Amino acid sequence: TEIKIFSPATVANVSCGFDVLGFCLDGIGDEMIVRKTPEKGIKITKIKGYDLPNEATKNVAGVAALALIEDAQPDCGFEIEIYKNIKPGSGVGSSSASASGSVFAINELLGRPYSKTQLTYFAMKGEALASGSEHADNIAPGIFGGFTLVKSTVPLEVVELPTPNDLFAVIIHPQIEIKTSEARAILPKDIPLKNAITQWANMGSLVHALHISDYQMIKRSLIDVVVEPYRSRLIPHYNEVKLAAFNKGALGCGISGSGPSIFTLCQGQIQAEQVELAMREVYSQTDIAFNTYSCKIN
Numbered sequence: 048t049e050i051k052i053f054s055p056a057t058v059a060n061v062s063c064g065f066d067v068l069g070f071c072l073d074g075i076g077d078e079m080i081v082r083k084t085p086e087k088g089i090k091i092t093k094i095k096g097y098d099l100p101n102e103a104t105k106n107v108a109g110v111a112a113l114a115l116i117e118d119a120q121p122d123c124g125f126e127i128e129i130y131k132n133i134k135p136g137s138g139v140g141s142s143s144a145s146a147s148g149s150v151f152a153i154n155e156l157l158g159r160p161y162s163k164t165q166l167t168y169f170a171m172k173g174e175a176l177a178s179g180s181e182h183a184d185n186i187a188p189g190i191f192g193g194f195t196l197v198k199s200t201v202p203l204e205v206v207e208l209p210t211p212n213d214l215f216a217v218i219i220h221p222q223i224e225i226k227t228s229e230a231r232a233i234l235p236k237d238i239p240l241k242n243a244i245t246q247w248a249n250m251g252s253l254v255h256a257l258h259i260s261d262y263q264m265i266k267r268s269l270i271d272v273v274v275e276p277y278r279s280r281l282i283p284h285y286n287e288v289k290l291a292a293f294n295k296g297a298l299g300c301g302i303s304g305s306g307p308s309i310f311t312l313c314q315g316q317i318q319a320e321q322v323e324l325a326m327r328e329v330y331s332q333t334d335i336a337f338n339t340y341s342c343k344i345n
C-alpha cells in the first residue's frame with residue numbers, strides 16, 4: 048500500500064534533438080513516497096527541499112496523478128510525499144521528475160495496468176502545467192531510462208535508443224534562473240531550410256552513432272544550429288565553458304533542456320573528470336555560484 052521511488056533528473060534536447068531527444072541521469076533525482084488512501088483523489092501531504100504548491104491541481108506531480116486516476120478510476124486515492132533534490136528551473140527536468148515519479152509510483156501500487164508510454168502520456172499533463180507546452184523529452188528518458196526519442200506526441204510514440212558502454216555526462220549548473228516558458232518564447236517560429244537540413248542530418252547521425260557506438264560520429268553530430276544561438280545568450284560564460292570542455296576532448300557540449308545547466312557528453316570516466324574540472328574552473332573565476340554532477344549513462 049506504500050511505495051518509495053527515485054525519480055531521476057534528465058537532459059532534454061541533447062543539442063540536435065530539440066523537444067524530442069533526451070537522456071537519463073542516474074543517481075541525481077527526487078524521492079517520493081506514495082501511499083494508497085481509502086478516500087479517493089490525490090493529496091500532496093509533504094514537499095521537502097523546495098517551496099512548491101501542495102494543492103494537487105497546482106502541482107505537476109498532482110496534475111499527472113490526477114490524469115492517471117481519471118483514466119483508471121481506482122476505488123482508492125493516493126497521498127504523495129515529495130523529497131526534491133532537483134532544483135526547479137535548473138534545466139535537468141525538475142518538473143518532469145515530479146510528474147513521472149507520481150504516475151510511476153501509482154502504477155506500481157495499482158499492479159502495473161499501464162505501459163511506460165501510457166505513463167509518459169499522463170506525466171505530460173503535469174509537465175504542461177510547468178512549461179506551458181506538452182513535450183515529453185524530459186519525461187520519456189525518466190520513465191524509460193537511457194536515451195529516448197519522442198517520435199511524436201499525438202499519438203504518443205517513444206523510441207528507446209541504445210547507449211554506448213563508455214558514455215558519460217557532465218552537468219554544470221550555474222545558479223541563475225531561466226524560465227522554460229521564457230526560453231521558449233525567444234525562439235523564432237520559423238527556421239531557414241538550410242538550418243533544418245543541418246539539424247536533421249545531425250539528429251539522424253547521432254541516432255545512428257548511438258546504435259553503432261561510434262564516439263567520433265557522436266562528436267560530429269552534437270551540433271545545434273537551431274536553438275543554441277538564441278538561448279546561449281541567456282547563460283553567462285556559456286562559450287567559455289564550451290571551449291574549456293572541448294579543450295579536454297569532450298564529445299559535445301550544449302544547453303541542458305532550456306538551461307541554465309550545461310551538459311557535456313564524454314568518452315570514459317577519466318575524460319569526464321577532466322572536463323568537469325575544466326568547466327568548474329570557468330565559473331570559479333566568476334561570482335556565479337554553481338555545482339557540477341557527472342555520471343555514466345546507462
Ligand code: HSE
Binds near residue numbers: 060065
Ligand atoms: N525541450 C524543452 C525545451 C525542454 O528546450 O524547451 C525543457 O522543458
